[in-house]
Amino acid sequence: MIPATFEYKRAQTVEEAIQWLGQYGDEAKVLAGGHSLIPSMKLRLSRPAVLIDIGRIEALRGIREEGDVLAIGANTTHAVIASSPLVEAHANVLSQSAGSIGDVQVRNVGTIGGSLAHADPAADYPAAILASEAVIVVQGPQGKREVRAEDFFVGMFTTALEEQEIIVEVRVPKGSNGVYLKFKQPASRFALVGVAAVKRGGGVNVGITGASDTPYRAKAVEQAYPQEGVEAAKYAAEGVEMLEDHFATAEYRAHLARVLTRRALEAL
Amino acid sequence: MGKYIGKSVYRVEDDRFVTGKGKYTDDIVLPGMVYVAFVRSPYAHARILSIDTSQARAAEGVVGVFTGEDECGQYGVPCGWQVNFKNGETMREPKQPLLAVGKVRFVGEPVAVVVAESMAQARDAAELVQVDYEELPAVVDPKAAMEPGAPLVHDEFPDNAAFDWCLGNDRAEVEAALANAHHVTELRYRQNRLAPNAIEPRSYIADYNAVEDKWTLYTATQNPHLIRLLLCAFTLGIPEHKVHVVSYDVGGGFGSKIFHYREEALVTWLSKQVGRPVKWTADRSEAFLMDCHGRDHVVHARMGFDAEGKIVAVLADEYCNMGAYLSTFAPAIPTYLHGTLFQGLYTTPLIHVNVIAPFTHTTPVDALRGAGRPEATYLLERLIETGAREMGMDPVEIRKKNFIPPFDGVETPGYQTQVALQYDSGNYEGALNKLLSIVDYEEFRAQQEAARKEGRYLGIGFSTYIEACGIAPSAVVGALGARAGLYEVGHVRVQPTGKVSVYTGSHSHGQGHETTFAQIVADMLGISIDDVEVVHGDTEKVAFGMGTYGSRSLAVGGSAIVKSVEKILEKGARIAAHKLECAVEDLEYSEGKWTVKGTDRSVSFGEVALTAYVPHVYPQGEEPGLDFSSFYDPVNFTYPFGAHAAIVEVDVETGKVQILRYVAVDDVGNVINPMIVDGQVHGGVVHGIGQALLEEVVYDSDGQLLTGSYMDYTMPRADDVPFIETDRTTTPCPHNPLGVKGVGEAGTIASPAAIVNAVVDALWPLGVRDIQMPLTPLRVWQAIQKASNGGSQV
């Protein structure tokens, strides 16, 4: 209920935040919307000595069209993404996943950058990010670099972010309309399994979250789709170790992955 | 019918509740107040080897640190109901010390307490307390706790049984009837353990005044006088008149705020120790660990039928978890509030209920909305409907075959059951018929068939229930082991200007008594409801009371108030007669005035009230004042009943259940405020949907609580619940002046069986026969898989 004592610093610029990350290292955590970090601080499962608030950096907000890509600032909230006409027109698999996160209060405050950096295995964005082949732009002391979605999610709560890097932007290719279907864990309403499907060329991209400790592209489904169509959904859990918990055995999760993938492909 | 009774008068409480102006215990700030944080056991069972509080004591802002080695460890909270073994052996009552002494017996058991100037400092210091434990093996399942070799929860006893108990006809007779029955339906299942989840966490502030040697205890409770009695007489040994218990607004209880908890006594003790007001408010994590859980029975039940579908016998064997210690009412819940309902609405001639109540290394279990009665209804309604399906009979027809015929308790006598109770009045087929007319049963069966052809699985489930509430006749419960009487107190004071103050021992924590009791008094006296105030929750303002739980406040608390108003009218008539210079028999009272029959000579309530307090011209020998208190001890429980139906659709690919329709027909006797009754039914049904589909407290085999937050404990939300359709029949209660029966628990009692019956109905063609509550998508899916693989379900 009451976090351990911490120092609070508000960054005016990304460079300032990065500099502080270098200075405080492991003792610091970055704060954006705070809806993943603060609950764990209140339980005292996390106790950063320093909180670096990047939430007021205006440069990190907003959705812009840049050629054949939508550039979404890391501090853009889920509510804005879910209701953006630009995202709805060009990458609605992302607005669908944004709109299914948490509840109204969470969506008004939580940010896409914060959610992606936190990399909860049951988060909603990763399925859409993978299926749309988005690119995550991160910035560190050496400057900016781009990380492909496929390379970004490395493990449970682990991303390709280096020690002093923060996410600044998410670049989503246009033409990423599709379907995001989520089977909710009854208590937390996180994704027990979440499947995002986007048509690409003659084929399909399928991103799956919640099923394994890392979100993944269902390559086996994608490869079989041109020949088998919707039936290719049966490969949705192929070669992936399923998570097991109170609400779903590995067997049930694999089954849900197949069912949701089939329903998503049927809806495409 | 007057101006108010029977009308949906808007609640006077709601203004302050919806504008954030309610006064809850946690809102109270006293000068010099200090705060408390607990150090709690991380183990389900362990020996405490040592506790080092030195670092904590030295921490900033700390006023004191205490453990079970201090004086507080000598005190313990009592159990208020004694149920002895069948063989006469005394119930085993281990001491429940305020802080653990020597051993911890469930995760969360408090081991040390830190008192500090601020909440944050108390929490920081609590982390500095070093406790060295020797972990011991634990047992969490009540049946496993009775197996030979199970780890002992309390070393002073030979095994883990707190007591055993049975009720009903001779067991051998019942077993013989089952053996000779045409058909026997058998179910083995677990009544899932629930957490109460009142929206307001428990909160206590104790303020010891050293000059007057008196305590004021502010507490979030359902029964302030009971707390005072238990705290003073049983826990701390303080003279009763030295403790003033105050409970303002309480944000829900569902039973969890009935009990006298360790933290309450400890905060009281601490206040004298440190010489300052001491405050503790639970956080939600602590609430999951410490607020008594409900249900947790392991059940083996059988129902025997003859060839026509009439029930010939019911037999149940249950292991009912007590948790690590006996909480205030715990022994009564799976016994006298449970076994006594096994007659249901049916004419079953032979019934036997057998209960073993073991200790386990888990949070103590006690009353939770329905307390024993949802468990009884679930058992009967699942058995009868499964039996009907197994025998190829219609689930509605089989009930009608078995219903007790209508009786009103006046012309036709009350129904004497095989399990001690005598029902007051009932018209069971009437409620079911009303339900059927709303549900359009034939139409649904046609829809169901059509849907199946399309590969969609719809189902309908019924639950016809009865409950015993309005606890309770003191002599009866005393004979059954209760250590307190269960009457209620209603004190009505008329002020000189004719305004009325009602002091009730009932204590609303969401029920709306400030409105409903005022409705009754206003109508009886023929005055405006704005002239009536209802006061509750303060042991200095209200003489005594037993509190609010078990759907008793209207039936028992309301009746006590009625008795006092009758006394006021009686005395008022004498004063009026004197003023009007006539005989009392010549008067009639209506619309707030006494009128001489056949004339227009009258005197108002207000005038009589003023005269009573300014008795210049006054009847000889009559005392001044218009102020009466009554203690009402009911002659019987009250027996609300009803018929509910749930219509569901099951997505067989994922196991997800959606409730399409929920219809509740309830008979709660006379109705004072229909809106409040509907609200209670809605709340109760949502609570039952929670148990049926969503909620479960889960411990792992080491006794670790796995569902310690809302990330893992599923609460019902708006989209889990359909628009609940409610209707009523009215069969008044013959034995209380209002003819009311109570409704707070009805929805919770009926609904789990209706929902599970509906899902089983939907999946019956797939071979599914039973699914363990809560029917999570996983469980439903697994049941379907098992059935289609030819195995048995669950």
Add this chain to the structure above:
Amino acid sequence: MKLRGEGLVQAPVERVWQYLHDPAVLKEITPFVTRLDRVEGNTYTSESEVKVGPIRGTFRGKLRIEDIEPLKEFAVILEQGSTMGQSSVEMRIRLQEEEEGTRIEYEGDARMSGLLARMGQRLIGSTVKKVAGEFFTNLQHRLQEDWA
């Protein structure tokens, strides 16, 4: 939760046995462990900095190695506590000499109690598996480095 696994390391049984009894090696190859100090014999005090996602905590406790059969089987018991709860890991490790090296089989039990058990259930299973997996991968690398 139950743990089980096996792997092959290209090193002789005696070397594997030695490494698994060496606190300096154990500290290096066990994820999160920051200190391992001998108390006496095969008992050590231990300190770990656990990091899983947002969860960070310092765990302190004891590590005990009990030999069951020299060069063949031993047990490792690691019991640590933190403000978030206590963790207890018990593993039996069997070594089998084979042509290409040594087969290591492990079997055991990992238990959490306290706050982490209540709030962190989703993490515990995966984290424990990951830690066990990394332990053996690190062991293999270390042996490979020294013996390749």
